[in-house]
Amino acid sequence: RRREAAGRAHEPAVTRAGVPILVAANVGSLTDAREAAANGADQAGLVRTEFLFLDRDEAPGVDEQVSVYGQIAEAMGGRRITLRTLDVGGDKPLRYAPGRPEQNPFLGVRGLRHSLENPALFGAQLDAIVRVARRTPVSVMFPMVTSADELIAARRMLGDRKPPDSLEVGIMVEVPAAALKVETFRPYVDFVSIGTNDLTQYTLAAERGNPAVPADGLDPAVLRLIDAVCRNAGVPVAICGELAADEAAVPLLTALGVRELSVAPAAVPLVKEAVRVSGTGSADWALGLPDASAVRRRLSG
Ligand code: PEP
Ligand code: MG
Numbered sequence: 001r002r003r004e005a006a007g008r009a010h011e012p013a014v015t016r017a018g019v020p021i022l023v024a025a026n027v028g029s030l031t032d033a034r035e036a037a038a039n040g041a042d043q044a045g046l047v048r049t050e051f052l053f054l055d056r057d058e059a060p061g062v063d064e065q066v067s068v069y070g071q072i073a074e075a076m077g078g079r080r081i082t083l084r085t086l087d088v089g090g091d092k093p094l095r096y097a098p099g100r101p102e103q104n105p106f107l108g109v110r111g112l113r114h115s116l117e118n119p120a121l122f123g124a125q126l127d128a129i130v131r132v133a134r135r136t137p138v139s140v141m142f143p144m145v146t147s148a149d150e151l152i153a154a155r156r157m158l159g160d161r162k163p164p165d166s167l168e169v170g171i172m173v174e175v176p177a178a179a180l181k182v183e184t185f186r187p188y189v190d191f192v193s194i195g196t197n198d199l200t201q202y203t204l205a206a207e208r209g210n211p212a213v214p215a216d217g218l219d220p221a222v223l224r225l226i227d228a229v230c231r232n233a234g235v236p237v238a239i240c241g242e243l244a245a246d247e248a249a250v251p252l253l254t255a256l257g258v259r260e261l262s263v264a265p266a267a268v269p270l271v272k273e274a275v276r277v278s279g280t281g282s283a284d285w286a287l288g289l290p291d292a293s294a295v296r297r298r299l300s301g
Contacts, residue, residue, distance in 0.1 A: 005269035009040030013275035015254050021275045024082075024262040026240055030068070033075035035265035040272065044081040045193065045262025046141070046240040047072060049125070053086055058096050059121055065128035073136040080137040082193070082262075083129050084172070085122065085154075087143040089114035097121055106207065111144025111172075116153055123157060130161045139168040141193060146175045148184045155188055172240070174198035179225040186234045193262070194229060196222065196241025216292035217243035223256070223295070224287050230257030238262055248299045250274035255283035 014020050024045030025036030036044060052060050052068055060068075073081050088094055090105030097118045102108035115122035129140050142154050151171060158169070169188070173179050174195030182192065196217040201208040203222050206215035222243075230237050238260035243249050245263035247270060253261065254275060263271050286295045 001273065002270065005273040008276075009269035009272060011040075011272075012042070013272040015275055015278040015280075017278075017280040019254065019259075021254055021258075021278075022238075022260040023268055023272045023275065024238070024240075024260055025265045025268055026262050027072060027081075027265070030071055030075060032265055033072045033081075036268065037075055037077050037079075039265050039268040041076070041079070041265060041268045043079045044072065044076050045238055045260055047081055047083045049084060049086055050088055050092065053088065053094060054092065056095075059094075059124065062124050062127045062131070065125060066131050069128060069132045069138075070136070073132065073138070078136055080139060080168075082139040082141050082170070083132075084141045084143055085112070085115055085125055085129075087111045106201070112142045112150050112154060113144060113146075115142075116150060119157070122154075126158050126161055130158070130163045130167065133167040134164050137166060139170060139191070141170045141172055143172045143195070144174060144198070145171040145185070146177050147181070148188065151185060151188050170235075172198075173229055174202070174241075176203050176225060179229050182229050183232045183234060189235055191236045191238060192229065192233050193238040193240045193260075194226060194258075196226075196239055196243040199225060199241065200243075216296075217241065217246070218249055218252075218286075218292040218295045218299075220287055220289050220291070220295065223252070223283070226253070226258070227256050227283070227287060236260065245271055247271065247274040248296065251278040251281075252283045252286055252295075252299065254278045255281055 022042045024043045025041035026046045027033045027044045028048040089110035090108045168190040170191040172195045200215045200217045204215045206213035240262035244261040245267040
């Protein structure tokens with residue numbers, strides 16, 4: 001099956017119901033971008049720009065950012081790249097933009113909150129993104145958005161830089177509040193992308209990566225939030241968390257209305273195959289089950 005998937009990796013993925021699903025890649029380096037293109041990724045659904053900012057003593061300048069984002073776009077063969085603005089703070093502090101110590105970094109000044117508190121750093125990144133967007137298809141995506149006022153502030157800073165019309169703007173939906181209020185973002189976004197890693201952590205109160213509190217994105221509480229986002233967003237919905245690469249979950253996610261799955265580069269061919277065998281059924285059966293293992297039993301049974 002793996003060989004079959006590799007053979008068709010560069011073809012589009014369409015469900016049995018005839019719905020085209022973009023299978024994109026999550027990229028955290030130039031090497032990832034090359035691997036994504038080689039594996040048939042339709043676009044880069046999430047570029048984690050942190051790789052350019054962490055482990056150094058000063059921020060990358062605008063020119064350096066333009067160069068690296070441009071190289072990623074080139075490695076992707078000119079396919080659209082989704083540049084997520086810096087998602088640091090909390091447990092990923094920057095030496096050159098230290099914040100106050102926090103007891104609960106995952107509930108603290110991270111993601112877009114950090115960017116709005118560091119306007120020089122954020123402005124330089126927006127400058128770079130706008131410059132790259134003038135010559136290749138680019139989307140910009142803001143992480144950890146909780147309410148529309150944050151997004152309005154970010155969009156104002158972006159608007160000051162006169163971005164081209166081709167620059168699409170989106171948010172990550174990874175805070176339960178954003179999922180529940182998704183229609184309030186509608187005037188300001190072209191797309192939303194659900195970050196199931198953080199959305200699961202915040203919904204289940206289970207720290208990601210803590211083996212003592214395993215958290216499964218197929219928990220019906222998380223699925224209900226994904227369902228609500230698909231119903232109410234009013235713009236195309238992507239998923240860029242680990243759940244998107246879970247082949248068992250793919251038919252459920254496409255049935256809920258997700259139209260793009262962004263996954264690790266190596267997972268692209270198999271996720272495309274999982275899309276191709278996804279049927280026409282509804283996903284409602286899963287929303288009323290008690291927990292993730294009940295959903296998994298039904299999916300495998
Ligand atoms: C997520 O939270 O699901 C996500 C894709 O972002 P990150 O893993 O970088 O926090
Ligand atoms: Mg996240």
